[in-house]
Amino acid sequence: MSIRLDEASPAKAKPAGLRPVWFAGGIVAVLVAVVAGLALGPVSLPPGSVAAELLNLLPGVRIHSGLNDREVAIVTQLRLPRVVLGLLVGGMLAMAGAAYQGVFRNPLADPHLLGVAAGAGLGVTAVIATRTATGDATSNLPIGVPLAAFLGAIGAVALTWILGATGGRSRTPATLILAGVAVSAFLAAAQTFLMQRHVDTLREVYSWLLGRLATAGWHDVLLVLPYAAVTGAIVLSQRRELDVLTVGDEEATSLGLHPQRSRYLLLIAASLGTAAAVSVSGLIGFVGIIVPHTLRLLAGASYRAILPLSVLFGGAFLTLTDLVARTVAGPAEIPIGVVTAFLGAPFFVLVLRTNRSVSP
Amino acid sequence: MTAPEPRVAVGVRGLTVRLGGNLIVDRMDLDVIEGEWVTIIGPNGAGKSTALRAIGGLLPFDGRIDLNGTPVDRVPRRERAKTVATVAQTPVVPPGMHVLDYVLLGRTPYIRPLGRESRSDLAAVDDVLNELDLERLAGRRLDTLSGGERQRVFLARALAQGARITLLDEPTSALDIGHQQEVLELVDRLRAERGLTVLATMHDLSVAGEYADRLVLLAGGRVVAAGTPREVLTEDLLATHYRVKVRVIDGEQGPLVVPVRG
DSSP states (O other), X not given: XXXXXXXXXXXXXXXXXXXXXXXXXXXXHHHHHHHHHHHOSSSOOOHHHHHHHHHHTSTTOOOOOOOOHHHHHIIIXXXXXXXXXXXXXXXXXXXXXXXXXXXXXXXXXXXXXXXXXXXXXXXXXXHHHHSOOOOOTTSOOOTTHHXXXXXXXXXXXXXXXXXXXXXXXXXXXHHHHHHHHHHHHHHHHHHHHXXXXXXXXXXXXXXXXXXXXXXXXHHHHHHHHHHHHHHHXXXXXXXXXXXXXXXXXXXXXXXXXXXXXXXXXXXXXXXXXXXXXXXHHOOOOSHHHHHHHHHHHHHOSOHHHHHHHHHHHHHHHHHHHHHHHHHTTTTSOOOHHHHHHHHHHHHHHHHHHHOSOSOO | OOOOOOOXXXXXXXXXXXXXXEEEEEEEEEEEETTOEEEEEOSTTSSHHHHHHHHTTOSOOEEEEEETTEEGGGSOHHHHHHHEEEEXXXXXXXXXXXXXXXXXXXXXXXXXXXXXXOHHHHHHHHHHXXXXXXXXXXXXXXXXXXHHHHHHHHHHHHHHTTOSEEEEESTXXXXXXXXXXXXXXXXXXXXXXHTOEEXXXXXXXXXXXXXXXXXXXXXXXXXXXXXXXXXXXXXXXXXXXXXXXXXEEEOXXXXXXXXXXX
């Protein structure tokens, strides 16, 4: 567990919340990630020029960046949509992970462990697999993909919720995670079955499955933006409720809260966000655990800090991870889901070891 | 002129609670007058905690429960939380939460959805921390405190709710006798200063009798005796319902119950 140095401080304690220094840190992290994401790659550009070119996107700003037309096109047309999508997807996955952890009162809850991602994955696979093969993995995703992903995600989380209480036992974080594992396995099997039945689109589905920001264009950004806005607004509106939920349902009720109402609202919103993220970027695991958990250790246990910071640091994290994915084995790209899994699996073990009790 | 009618803070009529198909509380009647301290005693499984949770509006029930004259199940939750505060038997200790934030949770019924703590919420919490001598611990993590300190923090959260009716489920079960006394004296002082009505459950019969104005003896979900500690803590009644041989000694503050070997 973390040890806070300010514990013995005689200074007057302040209520938990988003500290300005952390918020500023989050903004800096995002800016660093954006400039690095735009500057580095097969063609490396000076960060200062890239920053100037970014400012030029603002109305009324005209700075000479020193980049030629081709380099400007690389920054604004090739790399920028990818970076923006990374920010959106990373922010949503991290925020959804934090929300799930609060709803289930379990630090290991994650869209992937609850079957949500698998459900969304099945939904997307169903749409891609059954449409006419284009043979081109870079073509735009059909507009119905986020909706199919959302239906899959909600179906999966509902199934996990129901199975988590089978046999008359009450739902505990442990039974929910076990149910989530079972649901994930089932949905993954259904997905594999679908893929086998539609071999013509196998390549397309597979490239999407491994997680990709590579094909990102503004189309994907626009597709996911409304979902991100709705998810963000709902989840952030419930940040104080999530803090109250940490004392358990009965005590939260005695404090005047409707725990189930908050929980359902958060589940739906987080699943919507996860579904939207999965539908454009494939299955990118562990972001929802790594980011909120690190923030919990560093910035405090309050969801009023964790949720907004998860959006910022989650976005920065995924953008930087994507940078690693596309440069480390250059010119080839490693699927980003592989990179997050390489980082995430050991981290997961670390969380397990440092949490004396996984079910608080 | 006649003296004003004493106000009933908690009025219970025919309270019946079933949990998982089992009858736990059976047609219980109880009146707690404003400012009074009533403690429910009874053997394990008698239904003490269940009755208390139902009165706090936390369990479905049959019968009628009035808090300050209004049926508990007809008051919106937030309003109810301003009327009655419950300290659970073993409150959840959220990992990593600081004392100040924990006590601030007590202000939840006063904070609008989407809102945040106002200055008056912070002032109310400061006041409570001050009164319970917890200011020094405000920045500490709850999970690093001792049992006695924690119990004071649990009480502080309930007080921060600003509710006049306080329900305490075994408030001292985890404490040594020194801290037991400290916490109960604190409750008694707060009752006098803030005009609280206290309804508690307790296992230690002597201690229960020392602090409560009246005792209610529950057995098998039914009220089998109610009255002053001297009326309820008798060798016969306790022998019958606890199935134990006891001696009751007349103490300064009330009867002292000592179990003796058969």
